[in-house]
Amino acid sequence: MSDTSSQNRSQPARRAPVAVLGAGTMGHGIAQVSAQAGRPVMLHDPSAEALENGIRRIRANLEKGVALGKVDPDERDGALERIRPADTLQEAVAGAGVVIEAAPERMELKRTLFRQVEEAAPEDALLATNTSSLSIGDIAQGLDHPERFLGLHFFNPVHIMALVEVVHGPRTGEEARERGVAFARELGKEPIVVRDSPGFASSRLGVALGLEAIRMVEEDVASPRDIDQAMELGYRHPMGPLRLTDLIGLDVRLGIAEYLHETLGDGRFRPPELLKKMVAEGKLGRKSGEGFYHWDD
Numbered sequence: 001m002s003d004t005s006s007q008n009r010s011q012p013a014r015r016a017p018v019a020v021l022g023a024g025t026m027g028h029g030i031a032q033v034s035a036q037a038g039r040p041v042m043l044h045d046p047s048a049e050a051l052e053n054g055i056r057r058i059r060a061n062l063e064k065g066v067a068l069g070k071v072d073p074d075e076r077d078g079a080l081e082r083i084r085p086a087d088t089l090q091e092a093v094a095g096a097g098v099v100i101e102a103a104p105e106r107m108e109l110k111r112t113l114f115r116q117v118e119e120a121a122p123e124d125a126l127l128a129t130n131t132s133s134l135s136i137g138d139i140a141q142g143l144d145h146p147e148r149f150l151g152l153h154f155f156n157p158v159h160i161m162a163l164v165e166v167v168h169g170p171r172t173g174e175e176a177r178e179r180g181v182a183f184a185r186e187l188g189k190e191p192i193v194v195r196d197s198p199g200f201a202s203s204r205l206g207v208a209l210g211l212e213a214i215r216m217v218e219e220d221v222a223s224p225r226d227i228d229q230a231m232e233l234g235y236r237h238p239m240g241p242l243r244l245t246d247l248i249g250l251d252v253r254l255g256i257a258e259y260l261h262e263t264l265g266d267g268r269f270r271p272p273e274l275l276k277k278m279v280a281e282g283k284l285g286r287k288s289g290e291g292f293y294h295w296d297d
């Protein structure tokens with residue numbers, strides 16, 4: 001039989017503030033969904049402009065949600081009230097139950113940042129990075145308590161995408177893993193648990209499919225549109241791998257393929273010549289107006 005009284009007693013601890021470090025593309029979204037889930041949020045960015053922009057984007061997302069009938073006006077107001085800008089990292093993490101870092105994808109920056117977090121955050125805070133490609137074990141080097149550190153890999157746009165990869169490094173503790181899963185669910189997300197390995201689960205699979213589709217264009221197996229339809233209509237993918245590559249950016253995909261080829265050390269992720277050629281020609285997908293498709297917007 002479950003003990004509801006002890007569940008109630010543990011409630012305040014679970015509603016402890018969330019500190020989000022970095023208010024850019026990912027950070028503002030993570031702050032938003034945390035506040036919508038009822039958590040007080042401290043949002044920090046060393047750039048005052050980025051911090052302001054992040055809060056503006058949260059307001060715009062919530063307004064749009066209200067206009068579409070997906071967000072209740074009270075929920076919008078409550079979420080906005082719960083988010084507080086923090087001028088310093090120390091102020092942001094001082095009372096945090098969960099710290100999520102969404103700073104630029106640079107190893108040294110993240111290592112330095114988490115050493116500062118470890119000094120300033122409560123001892124029982126869960127520490128998470130939103131890295132999309134760096135090794136969790138490597139970021140944790142130099143931490144006194146790596147057992148409470150893990151990856152929480154959200155997807156862009158955070159307030160829309162359901163998936164969170166809960167990535168455990170070699171020294172991540174079982175408790176941190178469970179807390180990561182519970183926290184993702186609390187935010188209304190669907191967590192999957194992944195061991196720290198290159199590309200985690202999502203990039204590794206997504207890139208493998210995308211590269212094979214490019215090789216099929218190279219070999220003239222079918223047109224990009226027909227290859228995409230094979231997956232959209234035959235496998236119910238919401239979007240085919242080539243259209244997705246155009247949206248993500250061919251240069252971004254090439255970078256990840258090179259990284260996976262290096263780290264996983266086999267031919268599966270060797271970048272196709274066609275991909276390299278298109279990137280060299282500036283055909284980067286939607287952002288440059290041309291990739292496997294022509295884009296007018």
Ligand SMILES: NC(=O)c1ccc[n+]([C@@H]2O[C@H](COP(=O)([O-])OP(=O)(O)OC[C@H]3O[C@@H](n4cnc5c(N)ncnc54)[C@H](O)[C@@H]3O)[C@@H](O)[C@H]2O)c1
Pocket residue numbers: 021022023024025026027044045046047050051101102103104105106109113130131132133153154155156
């Ligand atoms: N953009 C995506 O689609 C995506 C998806 C999943 C994961 N990620 C990962 O999320 C992280 C953030 O990416 P992003 O796209 O939001 O980047 P971004 O450039 O949009 O935002 C990064 C923010 O971090 C701030 N920042 C710089 N130094 C900082 C510091 N010391 N402390 C706190 N903030 C600092 C910057 O001012 C900037 O506002 C990266 O690790 C990235 O790999 C990105």
